[in-house]
Amino acid sequence: MLRITRTLVDSLVDHARADHPDEACGVIAGPTGSDRPVRFIPLVNAARSPTFYEFDSADLLALYREMDDRDEEPVVIYHSHTATEAYPSRTDIAYASEPNAHYVLVSTRECGSGDGPFEFRSFRIADGEVREEPVEILEG
Amino acid sequence: MAVEVRIPTILRPYTGGEKLVTVSGDSLQAVVADLDANYPGIGERLLDDSGLRRFVNVYLNDEDVRFLSGLATTVSDGDSITILPAVAGG
Known part of the structure; x- marks a missing residue:
């Protein structure tokens, strides 16, 4: 269960809309062990692509150092799909490397850059297995 | 040459949970070989037939080794190496 x-x-959805039709990506960090997403960190998609995303290599190092210094971990790792459903692709599964993170996918295929409907789903990805989980949205 | 290597969460099962290990080597290639000698199996997670795996980032101090000399990058006493899997997908 993701509580957010x-x-x-x-x-997160605003970021996905702003970057449409390219995929948007980023992290929500939280205190280590808390499972609580707190600090929103939108990142540049170094691939600048509608079908692929990758954190910039220098951004990735800076991000992990900063989280380490603050005793945080990536509670949520998110990216958008801009033409397909909000479900992990084969490459998403192959490269997933944080078994403790909630992998959030947003689809902007209907709303594009506008205010229309979007999909927001959360998954655990570990050892090549995908498990969808419920999302509880907290007011605030 | 003693160098510190930061191990990402996903590879810590190889190091008994340790996030920071000390190995030796005067090049990245030698460091990876020593890592694999101490923590068998970890080398395969970092290398494939063509060298460093495309979706594994390795940094010498602050620099991605792809912008240095890759596996041939010279490593000196006291250097720090960080391994981070790329965050990527489709």
């Missing part, structure tokens, strides 16, 4: 505030959901 509405403010964070809105920030």
Whole structure:
């Protein structure tokens, strides 16, 4: 189960809309062991692609160092799909490397850059297995 | 040459849960070989037939080794190496 505030959901979806038709990506960090997403960190998609995303290599190092210094971990790792459903692709599964993270997918295939409907789903990905989990949105 | 290597969560099962290990080697290639000698199996997670795996990032101090000399990068006493799997997908 992913518990996440509405403010964070809105920030994440806004990022996905802004970057449409390219995939948007980022992290929501939280205190280590808390399973609580707190700090929204949108990142540049170094691939700048509608079908692929990758964190920039220098951003990735800076991100992990900063989280280490603050005793945080990536509670949520998110990216958008801009033409397909919000479900992990084969490459998403192959490269998933944080078995403790919630992998959030947003699809902007209907709303594009506008205010229309979006999909927001959360998954655990470990050892090549995908498991969808419920999302509870907390007011705030 | 003693160098510290930061191990990402997903590879810590190889190091008995340790996030920071000390190995030796005067090049990245030698460091990876020593890592694999101490923590068998970890080398295969870092290398494939063509060298460093595409979706594994390795940094010498602050620099991605792809922008240095890859596996041939010279490593000096006291250097710090960080391994981070790429965060990527489709």
